[in-house]
Amino acid sequence: MPEPARARPQPTPETQHFWDGTRAGELRLQRCDACAKVYFPPRPFCPACASRSVSVFAASGRGSLYSYVIHHRKVPGFTPPYAIAVVQLDEGPRMMSNITGCAQTPEALALDMPLEVAFEKLDDEITLPLFRPAKG
Amino acid sequence: MTPNSVAIVGAAETTRLGTIPDMSQIQLHADAALNAMADAGLKPADIDGVATAVETPQQIAHYLGITPSWVDGTSVGGCSFMIHVRHAAAAIASGLCKTVLVTHGESGKSRVGNPPRTVPPSSLAGQFEQPFGPMGPPSLFPIPVLRYMKTYGVTHEQIAMVAVVQREWAAKNPRATFRDPITVEDVLNSRMIAYPFRLLQCCLVTDGGGALILTSAERARDFPRKPVYILGTGESVETPMVSQMEDFTSSRAFRVAGPTAFREAGITHEDVDHLMIYDAFAHLPLYGLEDLGFVPRGEAGRFIAERNTAPGGKLPLNTNGGGLSYMHSGMYGMYALQESVRQMRGIAPAQVAGAKISVCHGVGGMFAASGTIIFGNERP
Numbered sequence: 001m002p003e004p005a006r007a008r009p010q011p012t013p014e015t016q017h018f019w020d021g022t023r024a025g026e027l028r029l030q031r032c033d034a035c036a037k038v039y040f041p042p043r044p045f046c047p048a049c050a051s052r053s054v055s056v057f058a059a060s061g062r063g064s065l066y067s068y069v070i071h072h073r074k075v076p077g078f079t080p081p082y083a084i085a086v087v088q089l090d091e092g093p094r095m096m097s098n099i100t101g102c103a104q105t106p107e108a109l110a111l112d113m114p115l116e117v118a119f120e121k122l123d124d125e126i127t128l129p130l131f132r133p134a135k136g
Numbered sequence: 137m138t139p140n141s142v143a144i145v146g147a148a149e150t151t152r153l154g155t156i157p158d159m160s161q162i163q164l165h166a167d168a169a170l171n172a173m174a175d176a177g178l179k180p181a182d183i184d185g186v187a188t189a190v191e192t193p194q195q196i197a198h199y200l201g202i203t204p205s206w207v208d209g210t211s212v213g214g215c216s217f218m219i220h221v222r223h224a225a226a227a228i229a230s231g232l233c234k235t236v237l238v239t240h241g242e243s244g245k246s247r248v249g250n251p252p253r254t255v256p257p258s259s260l261a262g263q264f265e266q267p268f269g270p271m272g273p274p275s276l277f278p279i280p281v282l283r284y285m286k287t288y289g290v291t292h293e294q295i296a297m298v299a300v301v302q303r304e305w306a307a308k309n310p311r312a313t314f315r316d317p318i319t320v321e322d323v324l325n326s327r328m329i330a331y332p333f334r335l336l337q338c339c340l341v342t343d344g345g346g347a348l349i350l351t352s353a354e355r356a357r358d359f360p361r362k363p364v365y366i367l368g369t370g371e372s373v374e375t376p377m378v379s380q381m382e383d384f385t386s387s388r389a390f391r392v393a394g395p396t397a398f399r400e401a402g403i404t405h406e407d408v409d410h411l412m413i414y415d416a417f418a419h420l421p422l423y424g425l426e427d428l429g430f431v432p433r434g435e436a437g438r439f440i441a442e443r444n445t446a447p448g449g450k451l452p453l454n455t456n457g458g459g460l461s462y463m464h465s466g467m468y469g470m471y472a473l474q475e476s477v478r479q480m481r482g483i484a485p486a487q488v489a490g491a492k493i494s495v496c497h498g499v500g501g502m503f504a505a506s507g508t509i510i511f512g513n514e515r516p
Contacts, residue, residue, distance in 0.1 A: 006267055006269060007255075007257065007262070007266035007267050007269075008257060008267065009257055009258075009262060009263035009264070009266070009267050010256075010257040010258040010262065010263065011258075011263065012258050012263075015260075015263055040264075040380075041260045041263070041264045041377075041380070066283060066384070067279055067280055067281070067282045067283035067384055068279065068282060069275060069278050069279055069281075069282075069330035069331055069332070069333070070328075070330065070331035071269060071270075071271070071275050071330045072327075072328045072329060072330065072331070073271060073274075073275070073329065073330075075269045075270075075271045075275075077269070078269045081328075081331070082269060084268055084269055084270055084275060084276075084279065084330075085268075086279060086379045086384075094379060094380070095264060095379060096264060096265045096268050096270075096377075096379040097268055098268050098269065106331060106332075111282060111283065111286050122267075128267055128268075
């Protein structure tokens, strides 16, 4: 029997550009053409000023560790303990993710440590934006 | 709403709390509602307003044999019942109905006849939180805590004291699930659930229910119990995704709901004799104390560790033992309201002597929503 998989996102018309982006190796955010607000999660209008004139752009993929928990219970697709983190993106928004490439311990996971995006392919449709400690 | 224009005239929990495998969720609503109607000396035909959460008003009204002319199905998590009280008070004050029943029932532990909690994979939370491995409130609610601790230098020991102090209150309450004393060491040695939180910093999981009956203050004088007046109310929502809250050290919904209720009541913090802050997890009383303005930012950990909220302290908080020690079926707000009403009636197991004003503050979802009710017991 195959291992149960992690929860799989189901894109909607409003979020498809984000998932197309991760599949292409880009972390895509949106910026309001009217007030320049950068926002997440995706939607086809600005949550700050309600303008429908917004643009999708490729973010740097850089950020820092804003907060997290280290989860100790079993969840399909995960081997505990594992961190459920919130990343502060350099462009302004925050997003939930997991931290790869380092121990899942309070010592290894220092708040404000620099991170960079690390794409993890789930299947042909979905690639998840995970983060790892930034090099250099 | 005009302060003092509406009152609680019936209040009761389910006859049993804890493990109730012989009752389905809707029967827990009904058990509490029947107890509240008996408390108020009313029959279903006397009720013309129904408010409830998760279950719909039509389910509850039909099951109990009520024909309402006003309903509220606001369902924003565990503080839904604070918001129902607010809406009911406004409805009664404006003449939409006369007598409102607010019900809660939850088979949180036995899980008999309750709908499963699921996050649709196409929702924003389903797309941008669920794939990263959260599993319910214990994995999500504590996510802001490390940022809060780093910002203000709050210690693990201070947050552990929240659970220690509430157990002291629970020891005075025969209906509390856990009554044996615990120490900071016990808390910090209990099983890790989601670092930084361990088992004793997470709420219980139990079955139970509660119900309230409200009517105008004028009519309330004719009821058998001492009326508990509604002085002020507030509500707000922020985000269904904890990862998207504006400030990880403070709840925007708290900062709207709490001060709105204080303004409406026309009271200051010094007037408050008794306080309930929904404690699904140990950090919530810290956020509540700060966001409602009882202590300056970053001071709540020290305030609790110095026993200000403990038995004998100057600000009695969560005097039933709270969600950490009393009971927590999943939507705890109703039980916080029940304890405020008991304190205002003067019948609480850990009664605060001479208490005249009680503030009851709730949270819904993971900092998604908030409702605040301020009660008083002096006849207007």
